[in-house]
Amino acid sequence: MTVAPPPGDVDTPARGGRIRRQHEAAILAAAEQVFARAGFQGATMAEIALAAGLPKSNLHYYFGTKAEVYRAVLAHILRLWLAETDRINADADPRAALAHYIEAKMRLTAEHPDASRVFANELLHGAPEIGDYLRHELRLLVAEKAAVIEAWIAGGKMAPVDPVHLFISLWALTQTYADFETQVCAVLNRRSLGPADYRRATAHVLNLVLRGCGLVAPIPEGVSPCST
């Protein structure tokens, strides 16, 4: 039911031999891709094996079942996902802290779109594996950060915004670029999203959210549309 000790302990114990570490990593990388494209049920062990360049039986040597591979992928992703809220603390500057968070999330989305998609798929299907994690660790983290934002609002440092819903909005605004990339590409009339597209998207989200929180706009206006 629960993902192996989520980001609970130190950096993965790294147990097992050299070969094991290498192959497990290869399998996880392949699995992330395949799960992202096909979902849990749609993914097949054979496909993952192919992508990892290993015979199917070998996957079952390292991971007993498909569900185990899936859980390992989720655990790997959660480790990435959680960080980046550090700067949101009582004595930080709201605008800088929020901007930093948005930029970090956007970078994460751009650099690990498959991870985002696997996570999205898990949520979409009711989070059977990470539900507990969301209801405990994540909820507490958000409650903590929400208190910081409440304090900023009370101190007149930003417009009144529901802090928990603000987090929900930030996740939605950023991850949509990975999760629904197909739709984004369609309306932007692009084949895929490049660095320039992500820069534009980041500028847009920053602009919308910071202004929406009464923290003026950081980007003057003319964000060079292309190049560099």
Place this chain on the structure above:
Amino acid sequence: MTVAPPPGDVDTPARGGRIRRQHEAAILAAAEQVFARAGFQGATMAEIALAAGLPKSNLHYYFGTKAEVYRAVLAHILRLWLAETDRINADADPRAALAHYIEAKMRLTAEHPDASRVFANELLHGAPEIGDYLRHELRLLVAEKAAVIEAWIAGGKMAPVDPVHLFISLWALTQTYADFETQVCAVLNRRSLGPADYRRATAHVLNLVLRGCGLVAPIPEGVSPCST
């Protein structure tokens, strides 16, 4: 590859006998539920049949294959989804038009969460069925509405915001409440989202977006948290 004539023709031709219409509707409703919960691959004809209260063979009498059922569900959803942009036109008031759109999208999300989830799942997996639709009909619609918003901005009626990205943001902000309901419930510490939660969410999104577009805040501040 393409969904049956999307919202192309009139209201579904409604061909076939009385019984056909009834049973097809029952099957589609059941399928929407099941696809929302399990995705395309995860859904089984047996499960859909059970939910529809019909023997499995009967589904295959009305719809040849699972893919056909799926396409029919998508077509049904697209019909719902597209509307509601009417009020976004050159001589409308930006704030009223945007507020109306957000409220409509939010209502749609609250009333048809399963539809939203099926759609999200399709996008997440690269929109193999509705890709063409997105790249043509949807893209044109958005381009048209984007021009309206550009005009509003040029006329100094609202802050400069990238119009296409604004649409992407609006979809993300609203649909996240259905697609990722599990996560939303987790951080809000709720078992499920009720009308009051949706009211709060709507107020939040309106607040964030309208302010973000330089259209002041409509909700004074204290939105009664609970009751009614």
Place this chain on the structure above:
DNA sequence: TGAAAACCTGACCATATGGTCAATTTTTAA
């Protein structure tokens, strides 16, 4: 250098599931 541990994998199996079909009943409408 040798033996224990780790690793590898082709062949195989059980099951789940989408789909078929032919025999039958119900509905429609002339």
Place this chain on the structure above:
DNA sequence: TTAAAAATTGACCATATGGTCAGGTTTTCA
């Protein structure tokens, strides 16, 4: 009333896929 059309469904099949396993090979390290 009746025959054609529409609807129904239990039994059945082919295939895909997760998972097993026994017999091997390689690596490790004392």
